[in-house]
Amino acid sequence: MTLPLSRPAFDAEPKGAKALGTLPDWDLSDLYAAPDAPEFSRDLAWLETECAAFAASYEGKLADLDAAAMLDCVRRYERIDVVAGRIMSFAGLRYYQNTTDPSRAKFMGDAQQKVTDYTTPLVFFGLEFNRLDEAHLGNLLAANADLARYRPVFDRMRALRPYQLSDELEKFLHDQSSVGASAWNKLFDETLAGLTFEVAGEDEALNLEATLNLLTDSDRAKREAGARALAGVFEGNLKLFSRVHNTLAKEKEIEDRWRKMPTAQTARHLSNHVEPEVVEALRDAVVAAYPKLSHRYYRLKAKWLGLEKLEIWDRNAPLPTEAPKTVAWDEAKDTVLTAYSAFDPRMAEIARPFFDKGWIDAAVKPGKAPGAFAHPTVTEVHPYVMLNYLGKPRDVMTLAHELGHGVHQVLAAGQGELLSSTPLTLAETASVFGEMLTFRKLLEGARTQAEKKTLLAGKVEDMINTVVRQIAFYDFECKLHAARREGELTPDDINALWMSIQAESLGDAFNFMDGYETFWAYVPHFVHSPFYVYAYAFGDGLVNALYAVYAEGDAGFQEKYFEMLKAGGSKHHKELLAPFGLDASDPKFWDKGLSMIAGFIDELEAMED
Template sequence: MTLPLPRPVFDANAASGGFGSLPEWDLSDLYAAPDAPEVARDMEWLKTACADFAADYEGKLATLDADALLACILRYEEIDIVAGRLMSYAGLRYYQNTMDSERAKFMADKQDKVTDFTTPLVFFSLEFNRLEESHLDGLLAANADLARYKPVFDRMRAMRPYQLSDELEKFLHDQSVVGAAAWNRLFDETMAGLTFELPGEEEPLNLEATLNLLTDPDRAKREAAARALAAVFDKHIKLFSRVHNTLAKEKEVHDRWRKMPTPQTGRHLANHVEPEVVEALRNAVVAAYPKLSHRYYRLKAKWMGLDRLQVWDRNAPLPLDAPKVVGWDEARDTVMGAYAAFAPKMAEIAQPFFDKGWIDAGVKPGKAPGAFAHPTVSTVHPYVMLNYLGKPRDVMTLAHELGHGVHQVLAAGQGELLSSTPLTLAETASVFGEMLTFRRLLDAAQTKAERKTLLAGKVEDMINTVVRQIAFYDFECKLHAARAEGELTPDDINALWMSIQAESLGDAFDFMEGYETFWAYIPHFVHSPFYVYAYAFGDGLVNALYAVYAEGTPGFQEKYFDMLSAGGSKHHKELLAPFGLDASDPTFWDKGLSMIAGFIDELEAMED
């Protein structure tokens, strides 16, 4: 059980205050306390249940009839729920304060035990994948309740060509806690402990606070923040290079043993998406760089009265922006109003997040950066983490993460194994929630300047979500290809990073000395290789989906809730078919990119 990654940090937050009463998590729906008797009880149950499962089923799956196989799947699902509940609790507590050694130890100890206890289960997917296709088809035809799990089986059996021997798979399972998981933790704790000295600040700032200054109206503060980031990243660049070298090499070794054709194959399989669909997305976005990011940033340079933009101007507020602090109550009402206007049901599902301690919004020492929504397990409910600073973009972050939460609540009805949505579709409800909120604000704009500000902010968010993430994907592809040829020095990785920056951002930019190290703080490269294209996939999909909604398609809301409720029980082709959309159509992505281009057209027209 792993925690989700924060969404891309475009507008990081500093310290809370003056935003009203910010909610905090109440984790008691998982466990009352770390030393609650239920924690020990569930750990003991998990140990016994895993051993019993292996004793009852290892070497026997091929002999089970349909009813017996269904009973086996239900037992496996129950184990998944208990393990997920334990690790969700441990992980969420840790993310509240990653610098608290007790919380770190609690999570590490639980991770060690859960890994040990679940090692006997490794046989299950391996043995299941050895079942003959005709035999499995017969079992599914004999029991409708078992057939419901076919999407789970299909995803599992997609790994058939790449699985190793039972003994090797068990070894890799056991070894994971001192492999990738250990390097991930080193990265997280290093990042959480970084401090940055800036002029005018009484105390050193953490990463979140320093990144936040890149959106400050004062250009001198933005420059100081960018240079402080570069100085500290450079100081630790050997460590970050070692983390990336090690993880990329470990992945290469695993992929080679599994005979994976490309470093990206595992991600595509996990996402249940065809490589050619991802390639079509990537190619469409790269081809659109000139009409999207290149064109927008030239406009922004003009608005700012600059011949050239520096990297610290990329997310700067526009000169016509009036600095605005949005209180928590206003943020909540804005998002909930947008949700309710789309469908009352959507607001009803979202309401408990505010009322029952399902959101942790304030910025606190040691708290993990960014934002996420974690589904925990299908028998409890999701939790949303924010770092709320009262900026307009923070309202969009709330809309985004709350969209995830609504999606996770609806998908939970599928049960533990079928509720998990592939990353490519997991961003659908979150980005759609952002779009609903944006459109509501845009419709309420009173002046041309207000409309321009909103449009520019949305375009920047879309560029960050689509253009930047595909550029990140290209960087990862280059990084893993280069590492396969040998050890990479920090300068090697820096050069790979810079090779994609000018291409994606365009000719309006100059790049300060030190910017070449900014790959170092992106958590997705460390935690989940090639994850980043899911953001672009989700944004493009939602843009096309929203166009269908805007056309007044009858029954759209009902179809939309059906799609979210499906969780991981259907392929993206099945989910999009009711809307007349098909992500495998090469022209599909152009629809979404055209929406961004249309916003830039409107901004250009405002110049006349």
């Protein structure tokens, strides 16, 4: 049965919430005091006026500007970016706190429409800038060091030159963006947030986050009940999810075709400032490693659980020797801050305000978006972290991950709005490194062999989820977009594409229940950010290599690490990794990171002897 898009029928507090302690909520007043704050209206009015004034000052005139005038132009553009970003950060964060609240949805929709309308006059800037003669631009940059600082931004803009359309078409695409992909994104988000799941054995209906959480329960019957409830509700909503994916994939294909993008992945590679061959080397290395990673680990896990075959609900099951544990919020906070501080006290100092100043929204609440993220907002404010904290040991690692993003975003803010934004491939570096620091700290404190085994197994599963699962997701997206170019996809078509990569990535240790073929439906990255997912594997592999350098006692590692994070998007990955003696364009680079995962599995196998 298709569930209505209504407020979820479950209590605000999940079971066991009191054991977690007081969970923090966001204080968004550093952005704006309230939706009706005069500052919000003032900024919207300024944005409308300044965008029009910017176009009047510069449209058709960029080629005539000297270096000083071009710098003024870029700085005005950057200021507009800050104000628009502040407006949309406030509207978006309020919305994600409760996506089923019509007033919040309207507020965000109205803000998005106004920002889109007001910034339409700016479309000329990138197009006209890309038409500047190369020698002329080189002379401008040589004449003014402050302008030359923006070279990485200009390089990324000019990488799009072969794919830009006419000014009129670019303005049209900008104008209709609020009713294109972003509208389908909202429909997807609101649908997910509104789903409820009747789980056998539960007294009340659960939301998506709480139902997914059952898949890590120590009780196998609960895990199965959760998986079957997920499958049933996904099946009931599959026509809608299929329509969302069909529409977005077709819209992307049309735009890619008009832009003459050679592949569906090209736009993502350009935005990540990463070469396609580097991504393919990563993808190929991970796929080749499936047998020694996921296939081998899951056969080992089946043995631990005393099963001939794992079912899909056993994939993230705790070990039989693992005592069920609820980690209170204060303990999670202390664990992560202690691990950060042991690496470098400055890292904990940067992370602490997230806990003390309302920069984290942690509780599971009705209508709240599922998952977790760190949003940088704008460089003159600070990031905000969203969690759905349920006290699982994995939730502690999620906290460490998102705080890593937050630390990175705080450090990169010094670059200014245009240069602080880090490509997704590098944006996952600090988050995964934060997880690794927390894991290593916990492993050092393990008192028994059983505790060490539990920690190692948990880390291996997290790494498989980050590397193997995300590359499998990437392959699924590649197949989905290629198939959509041939015509409309039925729900069964998409299900078949999903299953075509599952056995390959997970291995022969699994049975796949009826209904698992629908589990592509809830993955938000497919909808919000096509081909985003390989960034997780990129980040994990990069961090494993980085951590090996750190563990070897590299002199001045901390200073080099902080400098890398402070760089934000101002340097290419090759330049950022050079001080550590690393090069992601070397195909053998990825084998180093994958060998770390294999080494952990070796340790687990040795414990069986």
